[in-house]
Each structure stands twice: as C-alpha cells, then as structure tokens.
Amino acid sequence: MKLIIDESRCKGCNLCTLVCPYNIFQEGSKLNEKGIVVPSLDRPGRCTNCRLQKLYQRRLCGVCQLICPDQAIHWVEEEPYEPLGVVIEF
Amino acid sequence: MQGNIACAEGALAAGCNFFGGYPITPSTEVAEHMAKKMPKMGRTFIQMEDEIASISSVIGASWTGAKAMTATSGPGFSLMMENIGYAVMTETPCVIVNIQRGGPSTGQPTMSAQGDMMQCRFGSHGDFSIIALTPSTVQEMFELTVRAFNLAERFRCPVFLMSDETIGHMRERIVIPEIVETKNRKPLEKGKLPFEADSDLIPGFPVFGEGHRVHVTGLTHNAKGYPDTTNHKIHSDLVKRLVEKVESKRHEIADYDILNNDAEIVFLTYGPATRTVRQIIKDRPDLHIGHINLRIVWPFPEEVLSEFKSAKVFIIPEMNLGQISREAARHTNVPVLSLPKLGGEMHNPKELLLAMEEYL
Amino acid sequence: MTPSLEEWYRQERMPHIFCTGCGNGTVINCTLNAVVEMGWEIDNTIFISGIGCSSRAPGYVATDSLHTTHGRALAFATGVKMARPEFNVVVFTGDGDLSAIGGNHFIHACRRNIDMTVICMNNMIYGMTGGQGSPCTPVGAISTTTPYGAGEPVFDLAELAVAAGANYSARWTTYHVKELTKAIKAGMETPGLSFIEAMTQCPTSFGRKNRQRQPSDMIEHMKNHSILLSKKKRLEEEGKSVPDDTFAVGEFARRNRPAMGVYKK
Numbered sequence: 001m002k003l004i005i006d007e008s009r010c011k012g013c014n015l016c017t018l019v020c021p022y023n024i025f026q027e028g029s030k031l032n033e034k035g036i037v038v039p040s041l042d043r044p045g046r047c048t049n050c051r052l053q054k055l056y057q058r059r060l061c062g063v064c065q066l067i068c069p070d071q072a073i074h075w076v077e078e079e080p081y082e083p084l085g086v087v088i089e090f
Numbered sequence: 091m092q093g094n095i096a097c098a099e100g101a102l103a104a105g106c107n108f109f110g111g112y113p114i115t116p117s118t119e120v121a122e123h124m125a126k127k128m129p130k131m132g133r134t135f136i137q138m139e140d141e142i143a144s145i146s147s148v149i150g151a152s153w154t155g156a157k158a159m160t161a162t163s164g165p166g167f168s169l170m171m172e173n174i175g176y177a178v179m180t181e182t183p184c185v186i187v188n189i190q191r192g193g194p195s196t197g198q199p200t201m202s203a204q205g206d207m208m209q210c211r212f213g214s215h216g217d218f219s220i221i222a223l224t225p226s227t228v229q230e231m232f233e234l235t236v237r238a239f240n241l242a243e244r245f246r247c248p249v250f251l252m253s254d255e256t257i258g259h260m261r262e263r264i265v266i267p268e269i270v271e272t273k274n275r276k277p278l279e280k281g282k283l284p285f286e287a288d289s290d291l292i293p294g295f296p297v298f299g300e301g302h303r304v305h306v307t308g309l310t311h312n313a314k315g316y317p318d319t320t321n322h323k324i325h326s327d328l329v330k331r332l333v334e335k336v337e338s339k340r341h342e343i344a345d346y347d348i349l350n351n352d353a354e355i356v357f358l359t360y361g362p363a364t365r366t367v368r369q370i371i372k373d374r375p376d377l378h379i380g381h382i383n384l385r386i387v388w389p390f391p392e393e394v395l396s397e398f399k400s401a402k403v404f405i406i407p408e409m410n411l412g413q414i415s416r417e418a419a420r421h422t423n424v425p426v427l428s429l430p431k432l433g434g435e436m437h438n439p440k441e442l443l444l445a446m447e448e449y450l
Numbered sequence: 451m452t453p454s455l456e457e458w459y460r461q462e463r464m465p466h467i468f469c470t471g472c473g474n475g476t477v478i479n480c481t482l483n484a485v486v487e488m489g490w491e492i493d494n495t496i497f498i499s500g501i502g503c504s505s506r507a508p509g510y511v512a513t514d515s516l517h518t519t520h521g522r523a524l525a526f527a528t529g530v531k532m533a534r535p536e537f538n539v540v541v542f543t544g545d546g547d548l549s550a551i552g553g554n555h556f557i558h559a560c561r562r563n564i565d566m567t568v569i570c571m572n573n574m575i576y577g578m579t580g581g582q583g584s585p586c587t588p589v590g591a592i593s594t595t596t597p598y599g600a601g602e603p604v605f606d607l608a609e610l611a612v613a614a615g616a617n618y619s620a621r622w623t624t625y626h627v628k629e630l631t632k633a634i635k636a637g638m639e640t641p642g643l644s645f646i647e648a649m650t651q652c653p654t655s656f657g658r659k660n661r662q663r664q665p666s667d668m669i670e671h672m673k674n675h676s677i678l679l680s681k682k683k684r685l686e687e688e689g690k691s692v693p694d695d696t697f698a699v700g701e702f703a704r705r706n707r708p709a710m711g712v713y714k715k
Contacts, residue, residue, distance in 0.1 A: 013471030013665040066627035069475025108533050134532050139558040143525035150529025298514040301493045307517035
C-alpha cells in the first residue's frame with residue numbers, strides 16, 4: 001500500500017506531523033497551487049499500514065488518517081505489491 | 091363533544107401519527123385527548139419540555155414520513171416562530187393548532203381572542219406564505235383539522251388551525267363521517283433532485299430512510315438541498331417559489347360561505363363572530379344582510395369581496411384590533427368598518443346591530 | 451456488504467468549510483470510523499445537528515441529514531427517533547449549541563434517555579460567529595465578548611449528562627483519536643442516550659487570541675492538560691490536589707437506566 005496526501009483537500013495544518021510514530025510526515029516547504037504548504041513524506045514506505053495492511057487485512061495504526069481534519073490522507077494500492085520492498089528502521 | 095376534542099379526533103381521522111405537545115391553557119385538551127388515544131393506536135405521543143421542542147419534534151417526525159401535529163396557544167405560539175420559519179424553508183408538512191387566548195404576553199389564559207391572526211402569517215422572519223384555517227363550529231373543528239393535514243401534505247408548508255378559546259371549549263353535537271378523505275404527500279421520484287420543484291412549484295418529498303440521502307437545511311439551499319447562501323439568484327428564486335406555491339393556488343385553496351351577494355351591508359367574519367352574524371340573520375329576516383364566512387383566512391381570498399357588487403360597507407367584527415380588517419381594506423374601495431372587541435367575550439348581536447344602524 | 455469508510459462521506463461536498471487545523475473534521479473521522487465498525491447501514495442512519503461550526507458536519511455525511519435551528523437539534527432528533535425507532539440517530543452539536551441555547555433540550559434528552567448518540571464538539575467558543583465566549587470558555591480565556599478574560603464558571607458537560615440521566619457519557623479530545631473512536635462506538639452500542647464530549651481545537655477563533663496560534667499548539671495544550679478520570683479520582687482519594695487547569699478525560703458513565711425509543715427487532 002502507498003501513503004498519499006490529497007493536495008486538493010489538505011489545508012496544511014500539520015497535525016499529521018504531530019502524531020505519526022515514525023515521523024513520516026514532515027512540515028513542507030513549498031507552496032502548492034492552492035497556496036498551501038502540504039507536508040512532505042519522509043520515506044513513507046516505513047508506515048506500518050503500508051507494510052502490513054495486506055498481511056493483517058485491516059488498517060493498522062491509522063492515527064494520521066483519523067486526526068487529519070480534512071480527510072486528505074489515504075492509502076492506495078501500489079502496483080506491483082512488494083512486501084519486502086523496504087528496509088525497516090527502528 | 092368539546093371543540094378541542096373534535097380537533098384531536100379530526101387529527102386522528104386524518105392519519106396524524108405523531109403529536110409533540112406542551113400543556114397550555116386553553117389548548118391542553120387537544121394534547122390530553124391525543125395522549126389518551128394515540129398509544130392505543132400504535133401512534134406516538136410525546137410531551138416535550140417546551141413549545142420550541144414540540145414544534146422541533148414535529149418537524150423531525152414529519153421528515154420520517156409521519157403526519158405530525160402540535161397544539162398550543164399564544165405564548166407557546168410565540169416560542170414556535172423560529173421553527174415555523176424552518177418548516178417553511180425546508181418545506182416540511184406539519185399542522186399547528188393555535189387555540190387563541192388574550193394577549194400580549196400571558197394575557198388572559200382562559201379567555202378568547204383572535205390576536206394571533208397576523209402572527210401566524212408574518213410572525214417568523216423573512217418572506218413566506220402559509221395556510222390558516224378558522225373554524226366557527228365544533229363540527230368545523232373536526233373537518234378543518236382534517237383539511238389542515240391534507241393541505242399540509244399537498245403544499246408542504248406549515249398549516250395553522252387558528253381557533254380560539256370560545257370554539258375550543260364549546261360543546262356541540264357533531265357528525266363524524268364514516269370515511270374521511272385523506273391525502274398523502276407526493277413522493278420524490280427517482281432521479282429527481284430533492285428540492286427540484288415540479289410544475290406545481292412543489293418538490294416530491296424524500297422520506298428519510300428510503301435511500302434518497304437528502305440533506306435538509308434551513309440555510310438557503312439549491313435543488314440538491316446543499317447550502318448555497320451567497321448566491322442572490324438561488325435565494326430569491328427559492329423564497330419566491332416558497333411564496334408562490336401557496337399564493338398562486340389561493341383561489342383553489344379558498345373556502346368561504348356567501349349569503350345575499352346583492353346586499354348593501356356585508357359582514358365578513360371568521361371564527362366565533364360568524365355565529366353572532368348567523369344569529370342576527372336568523373332573528374332579523376327583515377334586514378337584508380350580506381355575509382361572508384371565511385374558513386380559510388390565509389391566503390386571503392380577496393376575490394370574495396368583489397362578489398358583493400352593491401356593497402356599501404364591509405363590517406368586520408374581530409376579537410382583535412382589526413387585523414383582518416386591514417387586510418380586507420387593502421383589497422377593496424368599499425369602506426371597511428372594523429369592529430374590534432377585546433377582553434375575551436365574543437360579539438353579541440346587539441353590538442353588531444348598533445354598528446349597522448348607521449348604514450341602514 | 452457494509453459500506454466502507456469512503457462511502458460514508460458525502461465526497462461531492464468535500465473539501466469542507468472548516469478552517470485549517472479545525473478539530474471538527476477529526477471528530478467526523480472518529481465518528482464515521484465508529485459507525486463503520488458498528489456495521490450500520492447508510493440508509494438507516496440519520497445525522498442531525500443544530501447551528502454552528504460543528505453543526506455543518508452532517509452536510510459531509512452521506513446519510514439523510516437534518517441541519518436544524520440553533521440549539522434545537524436534540525428536539526428534532528427526539529421527533530425523528532420517537533417516530534421511527536428503527537433509525538440510528540446521531541446528533542452533532544457544539545458547546546454553545548448544546549449547553550447555552552439548547553441546554554434545556556440537552557438535560558431533557560438525557561432525562562428521557564432516548565436511544566441516540568450525541569457528539570458535542572466542544573471548542574470552548576462560538577466559532578461560526580467569530581469567537582465569542584460560550585458557557586464552556588475557560589476562566590481567563592480571551593474571546594471577543596470576554597476581552598478581559600472570561601469570568602464565568604464553565605459547564606462540565608460530561609458530568610451534566612451523567613447528572614441528567616444519560617446512559618453513557620465520556621469525554622476525550624481530538625488528540626485522543628483512538629480513544630474517542632472507541633468511546634463513540636461504546637456509546638453507539640449502549641441503549642439510551644450516549645453523550646460523547648470531544649474537546650476540539652479552534653485555532654482560528656480561540657487559539658489566535660489565547661497564544662495557541664498553531665493547530666498543534668492547541669493539540670499539545672489539550673494533550674498536556676487532560677487528566678484521566680481514573681487518575682483524577684485516585685488523586686482525590688489520596689487527598690492530593692488535582693491541578694486547576696486540567697480537565698478529566700475518560701468514561702464518566704456506562705449504565706442501564708430505562709431508555710426510550712430503543713428499537714426492538
């Protein structure tokens with residue numbers, strides 16, 4: 001699975017940067033066309049849900065999606081699916 | 091049967107299956123009778139914490155498809171004003187019974203008046219149109235309550251039964267028909283938007299829970315039902331339609347009796363004063379008196395005035411300081427004589443005869 | 451097949467009108483996650499609200515929804531639920547809507563214990579009208595109608611619901627998203643009235659005037675000033691003082707008083 005921020009919805013409140021246990025969400029630096037600084041993703045492959053949702057068949061963690069007031073955070077299918085595609089850092 | 095009980099029986103016959111009320115003299119018997127009857131019929135009666143909650147629960151219930159009603163009097167009616175506007179804006183069918191008493195404020199709880207006639211028409215903020223019925227007998231309490239439900243279902247607007255303490259607490263023999271004609275609201279057709287009006291200016295009703303997924307709001311909304319509060323065209327089109335859907339049908343809605351349309355002196359009455367005029371006509375056949383009895387006051391059927399070609403004066407006895415007299419005067423060049431009476435007693439024949447003398 | 455989380459949102463209405471960093475969106479997320487976990491049907495659920503920021507929320511939920519007049523949401527919901535008990539009724543409301551203008555309806559809905567879920571987004575201010583003081587504005591906080599600091603004591607809504615008779619009452623914040631979701635689900639499972647108070651941040655109207663300009667400042671503040679109800683009780687039992695500027699979070703009541711409008715299959 002792949003973590004994405006929907007730029008058409010994000011209002012740049014940065015609450016996701018506060019809650020991610022892996023600090024995947026970083027405060028962004030560039031204005032997008034709507035004039036909003038959307039957070040950037042730092043190695044989103046580390047996200048638990050990205051790695052293990054397929055295995056457990058349910059959403060894991062997901063705090064960023066829950067707290068995002070603008071419903072901008074989603075996971076989409078990644079093709080091809082590579083369960084061991086990332087090195088996990090702890 | 092008592093007038094208030096007849097009203098409750100009329101509601102039950104019309105298929106009323108939700109009543110939200112709050113006790114207030116002189117309308118309490120309506121709620122009491124509903125409380126007694128409705129649970130046994132598998133219908134919902136609930137006594138709310140105030141009149142604001144009563145009308146709110148009625149509107150909520152109406153959106154689930156229920157035929158809903160509440161009954162109150164002056165002070166409670168004042169509290170309901172905000173949500174009457176909400177019912178207008180959201181086009182919610184509902185019936186509001188107002189057994190009028192002396193006002194302003196707490197006034198005369200046990201005495202009769204007709205002081206809320208303008209309040210029901212204009213009391214809530216903004217421009218709108220409603221339908222108001224005025225019974226003058228206990229039989230009409232029954233019949234007009236049924237009609238109130240049918241009109242509410244058809245026009246999707248609040249319909250008022252504007253009675254008063256006199257008729258509400260009067261006891262008369264009535265005939266309850268075996269079959270009562272009832273109407274149901276037009277359902278929303280599949281594929282149509284929830285607030286998209288048909289050619290009759292009334293949209294189909296999307297009952298909650300049937301998959302229409304409608305958003306109902308008191309904000310100015312578009313045909314989908316979504317708020318759109320800054321577009322002047324959407325707002326003006328919506329408000330004009332809410333008014334027009336009733337006003338354009340006012341000749342069809344109108345309900346009145348006419349007697350002696352060639353008379354020179356014409357009484358225009360609604361509610362208890364009708365009874366006084368009828369008494370005069372019975373007692374004094376020597377006087378050629380014209381009479382209009384309105385059973386529906388709002389929308390005002392102005393065409394009735396022009397039926398009296400030789401009228402020299404319209405005399406309008408009311409238990410307020412001339413609220414409907416003013417409306418009538420707006421529509422005719424013939425002098426209008428207002429005969430107000432406050433204090434809680436209905437007009438007696440002597441007063442009316444005295445007032446006529448000048449024009450004999 | 452129960453509808454997915456995405457289907458519960460009225461996607462055509464998004465993005466919503468809430469300001470950047472407003473907690474109301476978070477509360478909607480938590481509510482809809484709880485609804486999905488409950489396995490409710492979209493066409494059998496009604497969302498109702500009054501007036502205010504919080505009350506715009508049902509407009510973004512795909513169910514039939516009723517956006518009513520100020521403070522009256524619970525009275526409308528009573529009508530809906532009593533007329534059709536088979537519906538699942540959820541009420542979104544705000545602190546001003548619920549405790550000021552709708553205070554009477556609130557205590558009576560709790561007293562009747564009507565089977566519905568009431569979620570109060572308590573942002574401690576009237577956000578929609580530009581930041582006036584509400585009955586939940588903390589003492590000392592600046593708002594446009596309390597320019598020298600609010601002086602009136604505040605309502606403890608969760609305790610009020612308990613006192614008035616609700617079957618379930620809990621308070622969490624928009625920081626405690628998992629707990630909030632669980633509490634909303636527990637409330638939905640409990641017959642009778644369930645009250646969940648979600649403390650939310652209002653960076654635009656509240657934070658801006660109270661030195662918490664960033665959404666994260668307000669979240670951090672709520673995180674640091676919330677104290678678990680069990681911990682608070684323990685401190686009190688031990689005779690230790692509970693800091694004045696904290697508020698309790700947790701489950702205030704879960705009980706089985708007689709309830710109205712419970713649907714019997």
